[in-house]
Amino acid sequence: MPLESYQIAQYNQQHEVAHRRKFEFLAEELGSETTERILGKLIDFQIAIPSWALGTGGTRFGRFAGGGEPRNLEEKIADVGLLHALNRSSGAISLHIPWDIPTDGEAIKQLAASYGLVFDAMNSNTFQDQPNQELSYKFGSLQHTDAAVRTQAINHNIDVIRYGEALGSKSLTVWLSDGSSFPGQLNFRKAFQRTLEGLQEIYAALPADWKIFVEYKAFEPNFYSTTVGDWGQSFLYASKLGPKAYTLVDLGHHLPNANIEQIVSLLLMEEKLGGFHFNDSKYGDDDLTAGSIKPYQLFLIFNELVDGMDTRGMNHASDLGWMIDASHNVKDPLEDLLQSVEAIKLAYAQALLVDRLALEEARTNNDVAAAQELLQNAFRTDLRPLLAEARLRADAALNPVGLYRELSLRNKLIEARGLKAVATGL
Numbered sequence: 001m002p003l004e005s006y007q008i009a010q011y012n013q014q015h016e017v018a019h020r021r022k023f024e025f026l027a028e029e030l031g032s033e034t035t036e037r038i039l040g041k042l043i044d045f046q047i048a049i050p051s052w053a054l055g056t057g058g059t060r061f062g063r064f065a066g067g068g069e070p071r072n073l074e075e076k077i078a079d080v081g082l083l084h085a086l087n088r089s090s091g092a093i094s095l096h097i098p099w100d101i102p103t104d105g106e107a108i109k110q111l112a113a114s115y116g117l118v119f120d121a122m123n124s125n126t127f128q129d130q131p132n133q134e135l136s137y138k139f140g141s142l143q144h145t146d147a148a149v150r151t152q153a154i155n156h157n158i159d160v161i162r163y164g165e166a167l168g169s170k171s172l173t174v175w176l177s178d179g180s181s182f183p184g185q186l187n188f189r190k191a192f193q194r195t196l197e198g199l200q201e202i203y204a205a206l207p208a209d210w211k212i213f214v215e216y217k218a219f220e221p222n223f224y225s226t227t228v229g230d231w232g233q234s235f236l237y238a239s240k241l242g243p244k245a246y247t248l249v250d251l252g253h254h255l256p257n258a259n260i261e262q263i264v265s266l267l268l269m270e271e272k273l274g275g276f277h278f279n280d281s282k283y284g285d286d287d288l289t290a291g292s293i294k295p296y297q298l299f300l301i302f303n304e305l306v307d308g309m310d311t312r313g314m315n316h317a318s319d320l321g322w323m324i325d326a327s328h329n330v331k332d333p334l335e336d337l338l339q340s341v342e343a344i345k346l347a348y349a350q351a352l353l354v355d356r357l358a359l360e361e362a363r364t365n366n367d368v369a370a371a372q373e374l375l376q377n378a379f380r381t382d383l384r385p386l387l388a389e390a391r392l393r394a395d396a397a398l399n400p401v402g403l404y405r406e407l408s409l410r411n412k413l414i415e416a417r418g419l420k421a422v423a424t425g426l
């Protein structure tokens, strides 16, 4: 690990006076009960880092690697360990198979544990053909007209569950690129039925304490129809599958201007919301840093999450899968991920600040302006000192990106791995 705990302590000492001034001012404004309540929740809240986001992803036009990228699963785990040491909020990793095969599950599990990491949802991949793969997914996987292709895809998903079991993961995320590119190509109903049957077989292979997340996406790589194209279709699959099946919301997978917070609210009401892939977008599935384009939307989503989860007595930290799904083209992936985690936690903290009783009262009285004020006041309160205080109390860095830069950690990774080291997978 290129970062020692004494370096975090030293850095925090240097910045503590300035931090205290800001934090105490804020704590006085909020009152100690609110301050401590939010701090406790922030310390508990962990966001999983995807194993495929630790290197530069690039676009179909090119990839500009930054150097020192993790060359194997062990180094990816080390990178997540580094993030977690810096912010104490990235205590989980989500693996994509076969990009990151844990050949020796027990050893990988122990390695992760040595950094304080656990394994969040496992991700299967039937959207690419792998070398040595017998049958092609060119025309889909679970929806395919050829039963042999469907069986191959089902078996792959079951293999992924088995890898996950060895790691202590408790969920499988299935994202299918299945769909069609031109009108007439696909019988929608038959494609749905075949997909459902495949998912049923995968569902049957789930261990008793596992969940399956059905991720939807409006378009890409298919540009006419997607067989799990929106939350309605995902909800339909999840409902037909049974109590272990849930919908996964990737923020970048909607048609433009979709009201994601409303989707989240209804999925929670129906007890079918499984988890998230956080990212941000302006146009499509842009996979940008969470909160970088539409921070108010992120806050509104958390506003529904806090409200819906509290209504159901759910545990914020453990009852949903909180994961990032991002890609980095021009920024250092580790800095980008630190920024995403910070933005997600900020939106969460602001949502925790909303006066729910007053909001309900404003709604009952049809006082639209008051309802809007309540939300916007919470959103416009600068809670960054609260996030910093939560980190301080958890022995993380007051400013993770600041410390990462001060210690030139990317250069240390380049020294250890080489300038040409490019992440595998993606």
Ligand code: PSV
Pocket: 052, 123, 175, 215, 217, 250, 277, 285, 325
């Ligand atoms: C598809 O766009 C997706 O969001 C799915 O979650 C995949 O697993 C991931 O991206 C792969 O990058």
Ligand code: MN
Pocket: 175, 215, 250, 277, 325
């Ligand atoms: Mn995703």
Ligand code: MN
Pocket: 250, 252, 253, 285, 325
């Ligand atoms: Mn995506």
